[in-house]
Amino acid sequence: MTACLFCRIVAKEIPAAIVGESEHALAFRDINPQAPVHVLVIPKRHLTSMNDITDGAEVAEISKLALQVARELGVAESGYRTVMNTGGDGGQTVHHLHMHVLGGRAMDWPPG
Ligand code: 5GP
Ligand code: ZN
16 A cells, blocks of 8 residues: 555545546645635656656646646636645645646735
């Protein structure tokens, strides 16, 4: 059994509110939402962070699913933010690559 939280969500060992799925990616609602729409999109294969990217196939895969989810949840036209935090200074707390999709309210810039 893996210790990685998001691998356990992929394996259905831990429940999540799944909002989208493709062959290689999974999208589910963040447990502590920071916006009316706050979804995490992950590759099913474990990669720790952007630092593990080689050919970028996983980033393409999660980007496509993120767009599909943004459309289905009704924020594609109003706008949304995609964020991938990497490492300590990036604010990453779960060490399985993920893209946040935040929408349903106006976002601030710059991020804190
Ligand atoms: P990070 O800080 O690594 O960029 O984002 C990790 C995100 O995972 C956080 O927004 C946090 O709320 C979310 N999260 C942590 N544990 C769980 C969980 O068990 N289920 C879900 N759905 N989200 C989680
Ligand atoms: Zn993992």
